[in-house]
Amino acid sequence: MVHPADDVRPPTMADVAREAGVSHQTVSRVLSDHPNVRAATREQVTLAIERLGYRRNSAARALVTRRTRTLGVIAVNTALYGPASTLTGLEEAAREQGYLVSTVSLRTGEGQGLKDAIDHLASWGVEGVVAITPQRSHVQALAELDAPFPVVTVEGGHQLDLPGVSLDQELGARMVTEHLLAAGHGNVWHVAGPDDWLESEARTAGWRTVLEESGIRPPRVLTGDWSPLSGYRAGQELAGLALARRGTTPVTAVFVANDQMALGVLRALREGGIRTPGQVAVAGFDDIPEAEFFPPPLTTVRQDFAAIGRRSIGLLVDHIEGRARKAEHLLVEPQLIMRASTRPSNES
Amino acid sequence: MVHPADDVRPPTMADVAREAGVSHQTVSRVLSDHPNVRAATREQVTLAIERLGYRRNSAARALVTRRTRTLGVIAVNTALYGPASTLTGLEEAAREQGYLVSTVSLRTGEGQGLKDAIDHLASWGVEGVVAITPQRSHVQALAELDAPFPVVTVEGGHQLDLPGVSLDQELGARMVTEHLLAAGHGNVWHVAGPDDWLESEARTAGWRTVLEESGIRPPRVLTGDWSPLSGYRAGQELAGLALARRGTTPVTAVFVANDQMALGVLRALREGGIRTPGQVAVAGFDDIPEAEFFPPPLTTVRQDFAAIGRRSIGLLVDHIEGRARKAEHLLVEPQLIMRASTRPSNES
DNA sequence: CACGCTGTTGTGAGCGCTAACAATCAACCT
DNA sequence: AGGTTGATTGTTAGCGCTCACAACAGCGTG
DSSP: OOOGGGGOOOOOHHHHHHHHTSOHHHHHHHHTTOSOSOHHHHHHHHHHHHHHTOOOOHHHHHHHHSOOOEEEEEEEOTTSHHHHHHHHHHHHHHHHTTOEEEEEEESSOOHHHHHHHHHHHHHTTOSEEEEEOOBHHHHHHHHHHOOSSOEEEESOOSSSSSOEEEEOHHHHHHHHHHHHHHTTOSOOEEEEOOTTBHHHHHHHHHHHHHHHHTTOOOOOOEEOOSSHHHHHHHHHHHHHHHHHOSSSOOOOEEEESSHHHHHHHHHHHHHTTOOTTTTOEEEOSBOOGGGGGSSSOOBEEEOOHHHHHHHHHHHHHHHHTTSOOSOOEEEEOOEEEOOGGGOOOSOO | OOOGGGGOOOOOHHHHHHHHTSOHHHHHHHHTTOSOSOHHHHHHHHHHHHHHTOOOOHHHHHHHHSOOOEEEEEEEOTTSHHHHHHHHHHHHHHHHTTOEEEEEEESSOOHHHHHHHHHHHHHTTOSEEEEEOOBHHHHHHHHHHOOSSOEEEESOOSSSSSOEEEEOHHHHHHHHHHHHHHTTOSOOEEEEOOTTBHHHHHHHHHHHHHHHHTTOOOOOOEEOOSSHHHHHHHHHHHHHHHHHOSSSOOOOEEEESSHHHHHHHHHHHHHTTOOTTTTOEEEOSBOOGGGGGSSSOOBEEEOOHHHHHHHHHHHHHHHHTTSOOSOOEEEEOOEEEOOGGGOOOSOO
């Protein structure tokens, strides 16, 4: 027993054609903005479409045109501020260009997950994929997968021959380090992110370069895992060094590779009775919304995530529509945000 | 001039059928796990599929089955921790059930944006939509749009007849308030979220109820906009009240409606020379990753965003597949996380 | 006035798949 | 043995759309 209402099917192009007294092809022409349709006919059709509440069937269209106009996004760790913001930028840009965006979120980026994600998206016929895969191993895995559509990476570095968009992490790190040196610090310590991450590597590289260019021997690098807790641990170690004042490079300035870890560092310093920025200046990276309200407000590097999203969609669409062939890599400029945590104070 | 390589089309079911020496229908049966296929035939087909690298065309499939197996997600403010985490949970759950998830992110939830978003998704034939629309006006707009597919809300309240999933915000607020009263505070102040938000309303309601049940007259509610800055401003006001000690309810405990604002409150109190929790206890809501590292670590309410995502997909799929008819509303239980910011201290 | 041209509309085929039905064959029952 | 069943496979007809092409009008040109 079928309820009659369950049987009503949405109107088709043929229904509209009948309603408007034209052929289905004319309806199609109106919908695709074909120039050679008389104004009067066009209006008839438009009216009929409205009366029936007609909507073009995307599956039928995709079948015949072989274009799904769907893009995939693979993102690891979408709950973090950076990837989440990039996602928004991506989606908006894609929508403007008439594409649908389908997202696959992975908790961790181990190889199988990536492969499955690509597979999942491929089976729905996406025309291209943006991969927000900040770890070297992900990018490696991605390059080896050899997907049947273009793949653009975000923060994927440019050593592999996948096209991509990144913030100029190294420049950002240089800006922070130079800012700290300019404020009169004789050296700058560094709390880095985890090893496998391209962002950590670039930030560390930028920091190291500036020091070396200034003839300063970079102190030992402390490493965290982006979490506030790991920053806290690093901060405890730095607090110990700052108080001991023996043998090692004096700790007066610290460049922490992201804001969350900087939060932990600040807490550890405070607990160690060390004033910021009075005794030790601290700078972060990312400019999360909370950074302005840290104790003290954090000097950091702002990333224009929306721009990164927009440009990666641009690049992907260029590849899909055959306008780009090479593995181009775009860099987005960072912005240094100076706040109290590195403010030169009166005390020496 | 067409490059020959541009002309190779992906293999079709007919190609596989020829390769395996069967009819295309048998191939279809193998792919849909139809029971009545001889094991040997099945293997022939599987082998042929593998040899050709065949992949079922989802558009053709959707055309004939009238099922796109695609779900839409509309989210306002995806860059926030809560929505972003929910999104991950949603996407995983949908993927497990064999659905593709397409996301539309809106910066603000004004009416036209929502309508366009629904339209965008509808034109791609989504079978249902999960709307992460925490503002009353969004839900209202959504209910009025009358979409051609089921819509499930997340944090959308249950006064309207849309099915939905929410955290039990009111219970969370009760837990915090009771915790503060149990710690010996005579009253609890409240910094609420913006007016139009259902979450603010529920949190304020929970707080108020507990106070009234205990025969305590609730003090005036301060209002913020979820941002650390607005919390900072509210905190300045509270600091003033705490120091003045005249006329008003003494300020010894504050329940802030989210963790970001709590960060601002903590800073303002600290700047006012007020110790937390010594003089004023502070609690938040959300348990963002940073909360554990606030000065001091913040007592807050944890939301199981993954569970919320999972259950909303469950609800949506039930509606799509006709298993549910009513506008059911599910509640997810919150968890109180006790930390130093509300710890009873030695001082009176 | 025959011809070609351009603008406008219609006709037919087919994209790749699934659903319904038909056909075949072996096994089983009476 | 003849008929009936059930398992396995093949055949056919669309799903709703776009593309290629045909048809036809109205116009100017030699």
